[in-house]
Amino acid sequence: xxxxxxxxxxxxxxxxxxxxxxxxxxxxxxxxxxxxxxxxxxxxxxxxxxxxxxxxxxxxxxxxxxxxxxxxxxxxxxxxxxxxxxxxxxxxxxxxxxxxxxxxxxxxxxxxxxxxxxxxxxxx
Amino acid sequence: xxxxxxxxxxxxxxxxxxxxxxxxxxxxxxxxxxxxxxxxxxxxxxxxxxxxxxxxxxxxxxxxxxxxxxxxxxxxxxxxxxxxxxxxxxxxxxxxxxxxxxxxxxxxxxxxxxxxxxxxxxxxxxxxxxxxxxxxxxxxxxxxxxxxxxxxxxxxxxxxxxxxxxxxxxxxxxxxxxxxxxxxxxxxxxxxxxxxxxxxxxxxxxxxxxxxxxxxxxxxxxxxx
Numbered sequence: 606x607x608x609x610x611x612x613x614x615x616x617x618x619x620x621x622x623x624x625x626x627x628x629x630x631x632x633x634x635x636x637x638x639x640x641x642x643x644x645x646x647x648x649x650x651x652x653x654x655x656x657x658x659x660x661x662x663x664x665x666x667x668x669x670x671x672x673x674x675x676x677x678x679x680x681x682x683x684x685x686x687x688x689x690x691x692x693x694x695x696x697x698x699x700x701x702x703x704x705x706x707x708x709x710x711x712x713x714x715x716x717x718x719x720x721x722x723x724x725x726x727x728x729x
Numbered sequence: 730x731x732x733x734x735x736x737x738x739x740x741x742x743x744x745x746x747x748x749x750x751x752x753x754x755x756x757x758x759x760x761x762x763x764x765x766x767x768x769x770x771x772x773x774x775x776x777x778x779x780x781x782x783x784x785x786x787x788x789x790x791x792x793x794x795x796x797x798x799x800x801x802x803x804x805x806x807x808x809x810x811x812x813x814x815x816x817x818x819x820x821x822x823x824x825x826x827x828x829x830x831x832x833x834x835x836x837x838x839x840x841x842x843x844x845x846x847x848x849x850x851x852x853x854x855x856x857x858x859x860x861x862x863x864x865x866x867x868x869x870x871x872x873x874x875x876x877x878x879x880x881x882x883x884x885x886x887x888x889x890x891x892x893x894x895x896x897x898x899x900x901x902x903x904x905x906x907x908x909x910x911x912x913x914x915x916x917x918x919x920x921x922x923x924x925x926x927x928x929x930x931x932x933x934x935x936x937x938x939x940x941x942x943x944x945x946x947x948x949x950x951x952x953x954x
Contacts, residue, residue, distance in 0.1 A: 607866065607869070611752055611753075614752050615752055618748075618750055618752065622746065622748065626744075626746070629741050632743065641895065642869065643865055643866065643868075643869055643895075690891075690927050690928075700891045700894045700927075700928065701894055701898075701928070702894070702927050702928045702929070703898055703928065703929045703930060703931070704927070704930060711929075711930050711931050714898070719751075720751065720752045720753050721748075721749060721750060721751055721752065722748045722749075722750045722752065723747070723748065723749060724745055724746065724747050724748060725745075725746045725748055726743060726744070726745050726746075727743070727744055727746060728741045728742070728743050728744075729741055729742055729743075729744050
Protein backbone atom coordinates (compact mmCIF):
# COMPACT_ATOMS: atom_id res chain seq x y z
CA UNK A 606 0.00 0.00 0.00
CA UNK A 607 2.85 2.42 0.71
CA UNK A 608 5.45 0.97 -1.58
CA UNK A 609 6.34 4.36 -3.06
CA UNK A 610 6.87 6.12 0.27
CA UNK A 611 8.64 3.21 1.91
CA UNK A 612 10.92 2.48 -1.05
CA UNK A 613 11.82 6.15 -1.15
CA UNK A 614 12.81 5.88 2.52
CA UNK A 615 14.87 2.77 1.76
CA UNK A 616 16.71 4.52 -1.08
CA UNK A 617 17.30 7.57 1.10
CA UNK A 618 18.71 5.48 3.95
CA UNK A 619 21.03 3.53 1.66
CA UNK A 620 22.21 6.74 -0.03
CA UNK A 621 22.96 8.22 3.37
CA UNK A 622 25.02 5.17 4.34
CA UNK A 623 26.83 5.22 1.01
CA UNK A 624 27.67 8.90 1.29
CA UNK A 625 28.89 8.42 4.86
CA UNK A 626 31.35 5.81 3.58
CA UNK A 627 32.18 7.75 0.42
CA UNK A 628 31.10 4.79 -1.72
CA UNK A 629 31.61 4.96 -5.47
CA UNK A 630 28.58 2.84 -6.18
CA UNK A 631 26.08 0.53 -4.55
CA UNK A 632 25.94 -2.99 -6.00
CA UNK A 633 23.35 -4.80 -3.93
CA UNK A 634 20.66 -3.94 -1.41
CA UNK A 635 19.17 -6.75 0.68
CA UNK A 636 15.74 -6.23 2.19
CA UNK A 637 13.67 -8.31 4.55
CA UNK A 638 9.93 -7.78 4.18
CA UNK A 639 7.38 -9.53 6.37
CA UNK A 640 4.38 -11.03 4.62
CA UNK A 641 2.07 -9.33 7.11
CA UNK A 642 3.20 -5.92 5.89
CA UNK A 643 1.14 -4.43 3.12
CA UNK A 644 4.17 -4.28 0.85
CA UNK A 645 4.08 -5.95 -2.51
CA UNK A 646 7.65 -6.88 -3.59
CA UNK A 647 6.81 -6.34 -7.25
CA UNK A 648 5.76 -2.76 -6.56
CA UNK A 649 8.78 -2.20 -4.31
CA UNK A 650 11.01 -3.27 -7.23
CA UNK A 651 9.20 -0.94 -9.61
CA UNK A 652 9.66 2.02 -7.29
CA UNK A 653 13.26 1.06 -6.59
CA UNK A 654 14.08 1.28 -10.29
CA UNK A 655 12.38 4.65 -10.60
CA UNK A 656 13.86 6.14 -7.46
CA UNK A 657 17.46 5.03 -7.98
CA UNK A 658 17.79 6.59 -11.44
CA UNK A 659 20.71 9.00 -11.63
CA UNK A 660 22.00 8.00 -8.21
CA UNK A 661 24.92 5.76 -7.27
CA UNK A 662 22.29 3.08 -6.64
CA UNK A 663 21.27 2.97 -10.28
CA UNK A 664 21.55 -0.55 -11.68
CA UNK A 665 22.09 -2.13 -8.26
CA UNK A 666 20.50 -5.47 -7.46
CA UNK A 667 17.57 -5.44 -5.09
CA UNK A 668 17.24 -8.69 -3.15
CA UNK A 669 14.00 -9.12 -1.23
CA UNK A 670 13.62 -11.88 1.31
CA UNK A 671 10.02 -12.36 2.33
CA UNK A 672 9.45 -13.48 5.91
CA UNK A 673 6.49 -15.62 6.84
CA UNK A 674 4.12 -14.63 9.63
CA UNK A 675 5.07 -16.33 12.91
CA UNK A 676 2.88 -16.57 15.98
CA UNK A 677 3.53 -17.76 19.50
CA UNK A 678 1.02 -19.07 22.03
CA UNK A 679 1.68 -17.93 25.59
CA UNK A 680 -0.50 -20.77 26.88
CA UNK A 681 0.97 -23.91 25.25
CA UNK A 682 4.18 -22.51 23.80
CA UNK A 683 3.26 -23.26 20.16
CA UNK A 684 5.40 -21.34 17.73
CA UNK A 685 4.86 -21.32 13.99
CA UNK A 686 2.34 -20.52 11.29
CA UNK A 687 -1.10 -19.03 11.84
CA UNK A 688 -4.26 -21.02 12.09
CA UNK A 689 -6.28 -20.13 9.00
CA UNK A 690 -9.95 -20.12 8.22
CA UNK A 691 -11.06 -20.61 4.66
CA UNK A 692 -14.58 -21.91 4.70
CA UNK A 693 -15.62 -19.76 1.77
CA UNK A 694 -14.47 -20.74 -1.72
CA UNK A 695 -14.66 -17.09 -2.80
CA UNK A 696 -11.39 -16.46 -0.96
CA UNK A 697 -8.25 -17.51 -2.76
CA UNK A 698 -6.12 -16.58 0.21
CA UNK A 699 -7.06 -18.14 3.54
CA UNK A 700 -7.80 -15.75 6.39
CA UNK A 701 -5.28 -15.88 9.25
CA UNK A 702 -6.58 -15.91 12.84
CA UNK A 703 -5.15 -15.34 16.29
CA UNK A 704 -6.42 -18.72 17.49
CA UNK A 705 -3.74 -21.16 18.57
CA UNK A 706 -3.65 -24.15 16.18
CA UNK A 707 -2.70 -26.44 19.10
CA UNK A 708 -4.80 -25.33 22.08
CA UNK A 709 -7.66 -22.89 22.72
CA UNK A 710 -5.25 -20.05 23.54
CA UNK A 711 -4.82 -16.72 21.75
CA UNK A 712 -1.50 -16.29 19.98
CA UNK A 713 0.73 -13.25 19.64
CA UNK A 714 2.36 -12.22 16.38
CA UNK A 715 6.14 -12.41 16.70
CA UNK A 716 7.22 -12.36 13.06
CA UNK A 717 6.13 -11.27 9.62
CA UNK A 718 6.05 -7.52 10.19
CA UNK A 719 9.66 -6.90 9.22
CA UNK A 720 10.67 -4.04 6.99
CA UNK A 721 14.44 -4.08 7.21
CA UNK A 722 17.42 -3.05 5.16
CA UNK A 723 19.58 -6.05 6.09
CA UNK A 724 22.75 -5.54 4.12
CA UNK A 725 24.19 -3.34 1.42
CA UNK A 726 27.07 -4.24 -0.88
CA UNK A 727 28.99 -1.19 -2.01
CA UNK A 728 32.11 -0.30 -3.86
CA UNK A 729 34.23 1.96 -1.73
CA UNK B 730 47.05 -14.56 -29.22
CA UNK B 731 43.39 -14.21 -29.57
CA UNK B 732 42.09 -11.97 -26.83
CA UNK B 733 38.43 -12.63 -26.21
CA UNK B 734 37.85 -10.24 -23.41
CA UNK B 735 39.61 -8.03 -20.94
CA UNK B 736 38.48 -8.02 -17.38
CA UNK B 737 39.30 -4.85 -15.57
CA UNK B 738 39.39 -4.84 -11.81
CA UNK B 739 37.14 -2.12 -10.56
CA UNK B 740 38.85 0.55 -8.61
CA UNK B 741 38.16 0.37 -4.96
CA UNK B 742 37.04 -2.53 -2.85
CA UNK B 743 33.68 -4.16 -2.40
CA UNK B 744 32.27 -4.13 1.11
CA UNK B 745 29.29 -5.87 2.61
CA UNK B 746 27.74 -3.56 5.14
CA UNK B 747 25.30 -5.04 7.63
CA UNK B 748 22.67 -2.44 8.39
CA UNK B 749 19.71 -4.18 9.99
CA UNK B 750 17.86 -0.92 9.74
CA UNK B 751 14.14 -0.88 10.42
CA UNK B 752 12.57 1.35 7.78
CA UNK B 753 9.47 1.99 9.87
CA UNK B 754 11.34 2.76 13.08
CA UNK B 755 10.75 6.50 12.82
CA UNK B 756 7.00 5.99 13.19
CA UNK B 757 7.39 3.33 15.90
CA UNK B 758 9.67 5.60 17.92
CA UNK B 759 7.32 8.57 17.67
CA UNK B 760 4.36 6.35 18.61
CA UNK B 761 6.25 5.31 21.73
CA UNK B 762 6.93 8.96 22.56
CA UNK B 763 3.24 9.78 22.11
CA UNK B 764 2.32 6.94 24.45
CA UNK B 765 4.77 8.14 27.10
CA UNK B 766 3.54 11.72 26.83
CA UNK B 767 -0.08 10.60 27.24
CA UNK B 768 0.75 8.33 30.17
CA UNK B 769 2.72 11.08 31.90
CA UNK B 770 -0.35 13.30 31.86
CA UNK B 771 -2.71 10.49 32.79
CA UNK B 772 -4.59 10.73 29.48
CA UNK B 773 -6.44 7.63 28.31
CA UNK B 774 -6.37 7.39 24.51
CA UNK B 775 -8.41 5.47 21.97
CA UNK B 776 -7.65 5.09 18.27
CA UNK B 777 -10.95 4.90 16.35
CA UNK B 778 -10.35 3.16 13.04
CA UNK B 779 -12.79 1.81 10.48
CA UNK B 780 -14.10 1.89 6.98
CA UNK B 781 -15.25 5.00 5.15
CA UNK B 782 -18.74 6.01 6.21
CA UNK B 783 -19.05 3.22 8.78
CA UNK B 784 -19.98 5.67 11.54
CA UNK B 785 -16.73 6.46 13.35
CA UNK B 786 -17.69 10.09 13.90
CA UNK B 787 -21.25 9.21 14.92
CA UNK B 788 -19.94 6.72 17.48
CA UNK B 789 -17.55 9.32 18.90
CA UNK B 790 -20.42 11.84 19.09
CA UNK B 791 -22.57 9.38 21.04
CA UNK B 792 -19.72 8.42 23.37
CA UNK B 793 -18.82 12.06 23.97
CA UNK B 794 -22.44 12.82 24.94
CA UNK B 795 -22.46 10.01 27.48
CA UNK B 796 -18.97 10.56 28.87
CA UNK B 797 -18.41 14.31 28.87
CA UNK B 798 -19.65 14.81 32.41
CA UNK B 799 -17.23 12.16 33.71
CA UNK B 800 -14.13 12.99 31.68
CA UNK B 801 -12.52 16.02 30.12
CA UNK B 802 -12.50 14.85 26.50
CA UNK B 803 -10.49 15.91 23.47
CA UNK B 804 -10.81 14.55 19.94
CA UNK B 805 -8.33 14.42 17.06
CA UNK B 806 -10.22 14.09 13.82
CA UNK B 807 -8.23 12.75 10.88
CA UNK B 808 -9.44 13.35 7.34
CA UNK B 809 -7.81 13.94 3.99
CA UNK B 810 -9.44 17.32 3.76
CA UNK B 811 -12.24 19.42 5.28
CA UNK B 812 -13.14 20.09 8.90
CA UNK B 813 -16.77 18.99 8.44
CA UNK B 814 -16.62 16.14 10.95
CA UNK B 815 -14.38 18.08 13.33
CA UNK B 816 -17.07 20.80 13.49
CA UNK B 817 -19.81 18.23 14.04
CA UNK B 818 -17.95 16.79 17.03
CA UNK B 819 -17.03 20.19 18.45
CA UNK B 820 -20.75 21.05 18.73
CA UNK B 821 -20.80 18.65 21.69
CA UNK B 822 -18.63 21.05 23.63
CA UNK B 823 -15.31 19.22 23.54
CA UNK B 824 -11.93 20.30 22.16
CA UNK B 825 -11.38 19.03 18.63
CA UNK B 826 -8.23 19.26 16.57
CA UNK B 827 -8.71 18.49 12.88
CA UNK B 828 -5.78 16.69 11.30
CA UNK B 829 -5.88 16.97 7.53
CA UNK B 830 -3.51 14.51 5.95
CA UNK B 831 -3.84 16.04 2.48
CA UNK B 832 -3.45 12.86 0.47
CA UNK B 833 -2.32 10.26 2.95
CA UNK B 834 -4.77 7.47 3.68
CA UNK B 835 -3.99 7.11 7.40
CA UNK B 836 -2.80 9.10 10.40
CA UNK B 837 0.76 8.55 11.50
CA UNK B 838 2.54 9.04 14.80
CA UNK B 839 4.14 12.26 13.59
CA UNK B 840 0.81 13.96 12.81
CA UNK B 841 -0.58 12.84 16.17
CA UNK B 842 2.58 14.13 17.85
CA UNK B 843 2.04 17.55 16.27
CA UNK B 844 -1.58 17.59 17.41
CA UNK B 845 -0.60 16.56 20.95
CA UNK B 846 1.64 19.61 21.16
CA UNK B 847 -1.38 21.84 20.51
CA UNK B 848 -3.34 20.35 23.41
CA UNK B 849 -3.07 21.29 27.04
CA UNK B 850 -2.77 17.70 28.21
CA UNK B 851 -3.21 18.69 31.85
CA UNK B 852 -6.82 19.54 30.98
CA UNK B 853 -7.60 16.22 29.27
CA UNK B 854 -8.56 12.82 30.71
CA UNK B 855 -9.67 11.05 27.57
CA UNK B 856 -8.57 11.41 23.96
CA UNK B 857 -10.30 9.91 20.93
CA UNK B 858 -8.17 9.81 17.81
CA UNK B 859 -10.36 9.27 14.77
CA UNK B 860 -8.28 7.82 11.97
CA UNK B 861 -8.88 8.31 8.25
CA UNK B 862 -11.54 5.88 6.97
CA UNK B 863 -9.55 2.87 5.80
CA UNK B 864 -9.29 -0.79 6.83
CA UNK B 865 -5.81 -1.37 5.48
CA UNK B 866 -3.14 1.21 6.20
CA UNK B 867 -3.91 2.29 9.80
CA UNK B 868 -3.05 -1.28 10.87
CA UNK B 869 0.52 -0.58 9.85
CA UNK B 870 1.03 2.75 11.57
CA UNK B 871 0.64 2.66 15.36
CA UNK B 872 -0.10 6.09 16.83
CA UNK B 873 0.70 5.44 20.47
CA UNK B 874 -2.87 5.09 21.71
CA UNK B 875 -3.85 2.88 24.65
CA UNK B 876 -6.71 1.05 22.93
CA UNK B 877 -7.99 0.53 19.42
CA UNK B 878 -11.57 0.24 18.23
CA UNK B 879 -12.56 -0.69 14.68
CA UNK B 880 -15.95 0.42 13.34
CA UNK B 881 -17.58 -1.31 10.40
CA UNK B 882 -21.19 -1.28 9.24
CA UNK B 883 -23.62 -3.71 7.67
CA UNK B 884 -24.00 -1.54 4.56
CA UNK B 885 -20.49 -2.61 3.52
CA UNK B 886 -21.74 -6.13 2.96
CA UNK B 887 -21.14 -9.49 4.63
CA UNK B 888 -17.40 -9.94 3.92
CA UNK B 889 -15.87 -6.77 5.36
CA UNK B 890 -14.14 -8.63 8.21
CA UNK B 891 -12.60 -11.62 6.41
CA UNK B 892 -11.40 -9.38 3.61
CA UNK B 893 -9.36 -7.22 6.01
CA UNK B 894 -8.19 -9.60 8.74
CA UNK B 895 -5.13 -7.65 9.88
CA UNK B 896 -6.84 -4.55 11.20
CA UNK B 897 -9.09 -6.75 13.36
CA UNK B 898 -6.09 -8.50 14.86
CA UNK B 899 -5.03 -5.20 16.39
CA UNK B 900 -8.48 -4.27 17.72
CA UNK B 901 -9.57 -4.33 21.36
CA UNK B 902 -13.18 -3.61 20.42
CA UNK B 903 -15.09 -3.96 17.15
CA UNK B 904 -18.37 -2.10 16.62
CA UNK B 905 -20.73 -3.35 13.91
CA UNK B 906 -22.80 -0.30 13.14
CA UNK B 907 -26.12 0.42 11.37
CA UNK B 908 -27.62 -2.85 12.64
CA UNK B 909 -31.07 -1.37 11.97
CA UNK B 910 -30.29 -1.81 8.26
CA UNK B 911 -29.09 -5.41 8.55
CA UNK B 912 -32.30 -6.95 7.29
CA UNK B 913 -32.55 -4.67 4.27
CA UNK B 914 -28.90 -5.39 3.49
CA UNK B 915 -29.39 -9.11 4.04
CA UNK B 916 -26.36 -9.13 6.29
CA UNK B 917 -26.19 -11.47 9.27
CA UNK B 918 -24.75 -9.42 12.15
CA UNK B 919 -24.07 -12.54 14.24
CA UNK B 920 -22.08 -14.06 11.39
CA UNK B 921 -20.10 -10.83 10.94
CA UNK B 922 -19.36 -10.76 14.68
CA UNK B 923 -18.40 -14.43 14.49
CA UNK B 924 -15.86 -13.62 11.77
CA UNK B 925 -14.23 -11.06 14.11
CA UNK B 926 -14.13 -13.60 16.94
CA UNK B 927 -12.59 -16.22 14.66
CA UNK B 928 -9.80 -13.87 13.65
CA UNK B 929 -9.27 -12.24 17.06
CA UNK B 930 -10.92 -14.04 19.99
CA UNK B 931 -9.79 -11.29 22.39
CA UNK B 932 -11.72 -8.50 20.68
CA UNK B 933 -15.07 -7.48 22.17
CA UNK B 934 -17.77 -7.27 19.49
CA UNK B 935 -20.70 -4.87 19.89
CA UNK B 936 -23.64 -4.31 17.54
CA UNK B 937 -24.52 -0.62 17.38
CA UNK B 938 -26.91 1.84 15.85
CA UNK B 939 -25.24 5.18 16.29
CA UNK B 940 -28.36 7.06 15.14
CA UNK B 941 -30.37 5.89 18.16
CA UNK B 942 -27.48 5.16 20.50
CA UNK B 943 -28.16 1.43 20.65
CA UNK B 944 -25.10 -0.47 21.84
CA UNK B 945 -23.09 2.64 22.71
CA UNK B 946 -23.12 1.84 26.44
CA UNK B 947 -21.71 -1.62 25.65
CA UNK B 948 -18.93 -0.05 23.57
CA UNK B 949 -18.10 2.24 26.48
CA UNK B 950 -18.05 -0.74 28.84
CA UNK B 951 -15.89 -2.77 26.45
CA UNK B 952 -13.41 0.12 26.32
CA UNK B 953 -13.49 0.10 30.15
CA UNK B 954 -14.45 3.78 30.27
